[in-house]
Amino acid sequence: xxxxxxxxxxxxxxxxxxxxxxxxxxxxxxxxxxxxxxxxxxxxxxxxxxxxxxxxxxxxxxxxxxxxxxxxxxxxxxxxxxxxxxxxxxxxxxxxxxxxxxxxxxxxxxxxxxxxxxxxxxxxxxxxxxxxxxxxxxxxxxxxxxxxxxxxxxxxxxxxxxxxxxxxxxxxxxxxxxxxxxxxxxxxxxxxxxxxxxxxxxxxxxxxxxxxxxxxxxxxxxx
Numbered sequence: 001x002x003x004x005x006x007x008x009x010x011x012x013x014x015x016x017x018x019x020x021x022x023x024x025x026x027x028x029x030x031x032x033x034x035x036x037x038x039x040x041x042x043x044x045x046x047x048x049x050x051x052x053x054x055x056x057x058x059x060x061x062x063x064x065x066x067x068x069x070x071x072x073x074x075x076x077x078x079x080x081x082x083x084x085x086x087x088x089x090x091x092x093x094x095x096x097x098x099x100x101x102x103x104x105x106x107x108x109x110x111x112x113x114x115x116x117x118x119x120x121x122x123x124x125x126x127x128x129x130x131x132x133x134x135x136x137x138x139x140x141x142x143x144x145x146x147x148x149x150x151x152x153x154x155x156x157x158x159x160x161x162x163x164x165x166x167x168x169x170x171x172x173x174x175x176x177x178x179x180x181x182x183x184x185x186x187x188x189x190x191x192x193x194x195x196x197x198x199x200x201x202x203x204x205x206x207x208x209x210x211x212x213x214x215x216x217x218x219x220x221x222x223x
Contacts, residue, residue, distance in 0.1 A: 003027040006044065007054030008034075009201035010209055012066035015166040016054050017201060019070040021194035022162065023077045031205070035216065067097050067163050074159040082159050089153055093160040096152055099138070100167040107134040112170040113218050119211050135171070136178075143179035150188065157189070165189035169199070 005020060007013025008031040020027045032038040032053070040051040048055040048064045055064035058076075063069055071093070074083035084090045114128035142164070145152060152160045165186055172190060176183035189195060 002059045004030060004057045005054060006030045006032055006047070006056065007039070008032065008205050009198065010205035011053045013054035014169070014198055014202045015066040015163070016056060016069045016073070018166055018195055018198035019073050019159070019162060021197045022082065022192070023073060025073070025077065029201075031201075033213070067101060067167075070159055070163055070166075071097065074162075082157070082162070084153060084158060084160075089158075092153055093158060093163075096160040097163045100164040103138040103141075104135050104171075105167050107131045108168050108171050111135070111174065113214070116170070116173055117206070117214050118218065119214075122215070132174075139171075139176075139179045139182055143182040146181040146185045150185070157192070161185075161189055165195075169202075 003020065003025055005013060005016050005027055007016070009017055009029075011034065013031075017029065032041075032044060034040075034053060038044065039048070039053050045051055047057065047062055050064055052064065054066055054069065055062065056069050058073075063072055071083070079085055084093055108131070110127055111131035114123045114125070114131070149155060151157050152164065168186065169190060172186055176186070190199065
């Protein structure tokens with residue numbers, strides 16, 4: 001099999017899995033964990049010396065960083081459709097991808113851990129509330145960008161939508177009533193058949209994750 005996706009779906013591997021499903025690719029999913037028994041094991045460090053997830057092998061080509069992976073796969077298999085066919089469209093896809101990583105990724109993760117994922121007694125309400133404040137302003141930016149079109153680049157779903165929606169997918173559990181355009185758009189994105197397939201893997205992994213692993217995630221990522 002030419003494409004291998006490494007990383008349990010609970011991690012940012014979800015983004016790569018969603019893209020592979022969106023493109024209808026045949027792939028092998030290796031649901032390895034974080035840490036010394038997984039991504040930092042010697043055999044995986046040989047492939048990705050960062051020791052992080054996800055990474056892919058595609059006909060011998062190795063690539064890490066989840067959003068680089070989604071952009072690569074979209075451009076390889078769907079230029080002019082999922083991947084914009086114009087220079088300006090491509091630049092907008094890069095813009096929103098970078099925006100998601102820089103503006104909302106960490107805030108949504110902190111909120112998710114302290115609102116949902118950590119055991120109730122270990123959640124930090126101050127961190128949760130601060131995370132909501134951090135994402136409030138960029139969420140308004142995203143909401144405004146979706147005021148006149150169903151998707152970020154216009155009428156059609158693209159890699160820009162997938163990348164941003166994947167980054168903030170856990171925000172679906174937030175109260176998004178203050179940003180109705182964002183809320184409707186996120187639902188549209190996550191209700192796509194490919195998204196549902198990847199989300200099923202993610203939910204299963206979430207449900208099977210022991211509390212000590214969630215604690216380790218929070219500690220490793222200083223969340």
